[in-house]
Amino acid sequence: MEKCFNTRVKEAMAAVPSVTAHQAMQLKEERRDLLFLDPRNQDDITATTGIIPGAISLPLDQLESARDERLSDRQQTIITACQGGPMGALAAHTLKQQGFNHVYYIDGGTQGWLDAGYPTER
Template sequence: MAKTFRQMVAEAKENVPGVSSAAAKEKMKENPDTLVIDVQDAADSGACGLIPSSVNITLGMLPIRADLELPESFRDARLSDRSRSVLITCGAGGQAALGAYLLKQMGFTDVAYIEGGTTAWKNAGFEVEL
């Protein structure tokens, strides 16, 4: 049976943890090596600002950049360690949940998405880069 975007997001949220903006900020403070990935398309990335130190890897490219069996030129070296702490964000959280679930399926052991995405981060009063 075909799934809708909302159904896929719900499934992802059942399988990976979501963290509040405050918990994400604390995790980043406690572990400066935490990789924060914004999975929005480049054209949309930053519409509500970007979390400082985050990197943009679109949802569509994320599995390619994280695939250790592809040639090095396709991969992102920051995604080579499956035990690295990774937080996924997007504008509102739906794509972030999908991205986190995708990485979990690829063997990442410490991955979560930021609930409400960068919008929630900004609404919590945390800094964003425009």
């Protein structure tokens, strides 16, 4: 039996560390290999909060099978963010299961990023 969305999110949040928007910005300034990833589809991104500048959009349902060249280095630091956090946690957990070692999700998602005073792109 497949787990419900909320159960999957709870497990993901327990398995992957979160960072605040301020911590994410600090990591962005410190690490050249940092990649932001937004697991929403493009329509959801533009209809809501926008996307963190420089982030790639790779929908959650495509993340498991994605062969994206930007996701080739398992040692790079990746921070995921959706609109509010849950899908970001799921994406980070998926990446961790794929062998990425430095994966985080933004607590509060892109909305938390905006609330902290950081810009997004539409």
